[in-house]
Amino acid sequence: MQLDLTDRDFRNFSTLIYEKSGINLHHGKRELLKARLAKVLRQFDFKSVGDYYDFLMQDTSGDAFIPLLDVISTNLTAFLREPKHFEFLAETAVPELCAAAGTGNAGRIRVWCAGCSSGEEAYSIAMTMLEALPENRRPDLRILGTDISTRMLQLAEKGVYEASRVDKVPYAMRRQYFQKGVNRWKGFYRVKPLVRDIVQFRRLNFIEPFAFSRPFDIVFCRNVMIYFDKETQEKLVNRFHEVIQGAGYLFIGHSESLTGVRHRFRYVRPSVYRK
Ligand SMILES: C[S@@+](CC[C@H](N)C(=O)[O-])C[C@H]1O[C@@H](n2cnc3c(N)ncnc32)[C@H](O)[C@@H]1O
Structure with missing residues (x-):
């Protein structure tokens, strides 16, 4: 037309x-x-x-x-996109959170993947954290993926991806956390229940009020704020500050910056901030 x-x-x-x-x-x-x-x-x-x-x-x-x-929403995403964040998560944030979980976080770690698109980012966080957490004393890990797009959330909930999207995941991780499809599912991978069980998806529009029962230790909001003007970015970043507990982390996209946005986070490294 x-x-x-x-x-x-x-x-x-x-x-x-x-x-x-x-x-x-x-x-x-x-x-x-x-x-x-x-x-x-x-x-x-x-x-x-x-x-x-x-x-x-x-x-x-x-x-x-x-x-x-x-x-209208642009939904480009990938497994382990911007890998430096996942390295930082495994090597720095997870060990710190584990130490805190032992001392008063009630043994629970909550992560919000805000603007999760079709789920790859939320599952990447889950897999990275499962790998990094000590198996014998693993805190209760919960990851919430939210997006405005119901179409993307349906894909995220299915957790079934074309092999070409999963091929970039390192072999050991792929073996551990994905089931390879056979027969009519040949050419696809499905995220295994051990990962799906700790990830939940729900619709959330950033401009509407947040209604969370518990605060988060980490918020990922990557490659979303580029679509917003400074005023909306500022409001959103300050609302993230409110729902993060302790000295929790905010990850934004590598091509994004909080320059010109008034906020109360401490800068840690490019695209990583801390409460
Ligand atoms: C480019 S994708 C980024 C996906 C993922 N975070 C990543 O970095 O790979 C941007 C996502 O933000 C979502 N989004 C845009 N505006 C939103 C809003 N007002 N509330 C919630 N999600 C929104 C879109 O639907 C889209 O899935």
Whole structure:
């Protein structure tokens, strides 16, 4: 479908998307918005961008926005993406948390993978931490993966990935934590229950209130804030500060920076911060 997107349509949709998700679609993103709107219009058989906009404006439940936010979000991810973070997690953060778990953390470690996309990042955290934690005195480890995209969360929950995505995981880790598919699942890998059991996924939109029963020791929020403006980034980073306990860690993407964002974290190394 050749889509007509007037200046007014662009303004309407970019404002709406900003209000609903914090995602900042500046003028350079016009073609991207056009392509993604075409997809959703086709899917739901809307005749024009205007009809679709009117439909969204009439919705009071918030549900109508879910497919729009699903197509707008960019979901690029990979297992063990930005490996330096996983090295730091295994060599520095985990030993520290274990020491703290022994002295008053009730033997529990909680990690939030915020903006987890299709699950690779949350499972990478889980596998890295299982490897690094002492087997005989392993604290109760829980990882929560959240995302705005219901489509990505469905994939994350399945935990089934094409072999080409899993091939980059080191052989020993792959053997330990993945089941290789056979017959109709040939060419796929499935994350084993020992990993899936400690990872939970749920929908969470960063611009809505957080409702967590317990604080986190570590928050990963990587390659998400690049889609937000400084104001939204600042609010989010300060809300992360509130839900992290003790001297917990915040990991952001290597191409992101908190420069120009007022926050209370201590800088540890590029893209690693500490409460
Ligand atoms: C590029 S992916 C990054 C995935 C992973 N963190 C990584 O670094 O590989 C960005 C993710 O942020 C999610 N996202 C964008 N806006 C969001 C919002 N307002 N609330 C929650 N998640 C959001 C997207 O759906 C997408 O899956």
